[in-house]
Amino acid sequence: MSHETTSNIQAVPPLLSVQGLHVEYRTRKGPVRAVDNVSFDIQRNEVFGLAGESGCGKSTIAQAILRLHKPPAHITDGQVLFDMTDVLKLDKKALQQLRWEHIAFVSQSAMNALNPVMTVGEQVIDVMQAHRPVHRKQARQRARELFDVVGIDPDRIDSYPHQLSGGMRQRAVIAIALALQPELIILDEPTTALDVVVQKQIMEELKQLKDEFGFSALFITHDLSLLVEFSDRIAIMYAGEIVEIGSSRQIFTEPQHPYTQRLMGSFPTLHGERKAFLGIPGSPPNLLSPPTGCRFHPRCDVAIAGLCQEVHPDLFTVGDKHHAACHLVTEKDRDFQQS
Ligand SMILES: Nc1ncnc2c1ncn2[C@@H]1O[C@H](COP(=O)(O)OP(=O)(O)OP(=O)(O)O)[C@@H](O)[C@H]1O
Ligand SMILES: [Mg+2]
Secondary structure, eight states: OHHHHHHHHHTOOOSEEEEEEEEEEEETTEEEEEEEEEEEEEOTTOEEEEEOSTTSSHHHHHHHHTTOOOTTEEEEEEEEEETTEEGGGOOHHHHHHHHHHTEEEEETTGGGSSOTTSOHHHHHHHHHHHHSOOOHHHHHHHHHHHHHHTTSOGGGGGSOGGGSOHHHHHHHHHHHHHTTOOSEEEEESTTTTSOHHHHHHHHHHHHHHHHHHOOEEEEEOSOHHHHHHHOSEEEEEETTEEEEEEEHHHHHHSOOSHHHHHHHHTSOOSSSOOOOOOOOSSOOOOTTSOOSSSTTGGGOTTOOTTTTTTSOOOOEEEETTEEEOOHHHHHHHHHHHHO
16 A cells, blocks of 8 residues: 555656757758757756756757757657657647747747847747737736746836846746746746846745746756756756766755866856866867767776776766766765665
């Protein structure tokens, strides 16, 4: 009986499940394997953070989830399950419904994607009326409420984008994203173009909104202090692959992969002393021909000669729902089991 109960609890499906996702850009020089066998789940009400150096494939994943990728990008393998529905098999109409109504997308450049000849309020109303049978007056009232919720004076709904600051434009985009109360919001570097104080304010408001509305988020950022502060779980990507995944606390306090350790060791925390960003020597590989074995081995100062450059490491369990793809952790585990 109790066994049954346990298995029922475990059977609660995640809101989003990405399984074995492969995305490549077919270029004249050959396929750029931007996303290589990536798997992760996002639970309801969870903020899932995705980080890694520029070019590691974060935006490609975000676009592939909503099938917003364009040629030369192609999804070559894998599954994207949203609420158990296979997104990669949806027809055009169902996909249109999924976007905005169930999954909203806020990108780094979203604030520049606002229509310059329409007031921001009109743009919120447009999204609502395109998906729901609401009267203009009701939609306008709702737009005012949403502006208030994201921290813009509701009277600003009659402003044109150029009359608002960058921070306000980005908040307006977040208001549009929230308009249909989606279950998942994908935030691809939503605040990177803004100054640090505004970034933090917007993230704090998003967190409050999350508690109020109860959505999940895929939060992509370069900013590790924001990442650690606002995510429940985190995946660290390197050269198209997830190299470590765990709770925010595990990734911050006990990173296992040398790449995660270098990343975590080189950023200033929001509250702590501001250390200089030391960076990681070398640069990420060209994904036209990634290194053999562990893709990080050419930059890794603890690589095991003969092993890391030849054998590709799989994700290995290093703690409770904590996984890292590094031969060092498997070797450590082997030593431990032998002793
Ligand atoms: N149109 C394209 N043609 C060929 N390669 C591309 C194209 N767009 C992206 N790539 C390659 O795909 C890889 C992943 O790019 P992506 O934009 O997903 O990275 P990212 O992690 O989001 O980077 P950033 O942090 O700079 O936003 C990069 O190595 C990039 O060079
Ligand atoms: Mg990107």
